[in-house]
Amino acid sequence: MIQEFKTFIARGNVIDLAVGIIIGAAFTGIVNSLVVDLINPILGLMTGGIDFTDKYVVLSGNVADGASLAAARDSGAAIFAYGAFAMAVLNFLIVAWAVFLLVKGVNRLQRAAMRKEEAKETPPAGPTQEELLAQIRDLLADRASPA
Structure with missing residues (x-):
């Protein structure tokens, strides 16, 4: 069972998925900052702060x-x-x-x-x-x- 787990983890797809999740989590911070810090204030100005x-x-x-x-x-x-x-x-x-x-x-x-x-x-x-x-x-x- 441990050998099967090692084989599963060593597959390229699992590693690619892990890298994708980590980069996605980091990217979420960037996108949230874009929305909260840049886009929402502009929308607030356009809508009068509603x-x-x-x-x-x-x-x-x-x-x-x-x-x-x-x-x-x-x-x-x-x-x-x-x-x-x-x-x-x-x-x-x-x-x-x-x-x-x-x-x-x-x-x-x-x-x-x-x-x-x-x-x-x-x-x-x-x-x-x-x-x-x-x-x-x-x-x-x-x-x-x-x-």
Whole structure:
């Protein structure tokens, strides 16, 4: 069983997956910072600082008027927190857009690198069959003609 585990862990796919998870976790910090520190403040300026996070409706129970979402949750009342959900969806869309742009940029760089590599590997095109036949014809014609 231990040998099977060693074989499983030593597979390239498992190692690649582990590296992907680690890089993904680090990348999450970058994307979250992009959203929280750069994009959200710009959206706040554009919307006049509107924040829907604390918006909710009390379905049942007693909650003081104007209480925060955290206080409403702590009171044990059944609440419909539509603002937190709307902000989560908005943050998801922003993160998805940022990831899309990043992946698009990386793919563009990879395609450019592949084209450059292919250009190096592709040998220069030689003469076509017709060009070779024309050269042979001209050489034969030069031999046949008296000088």
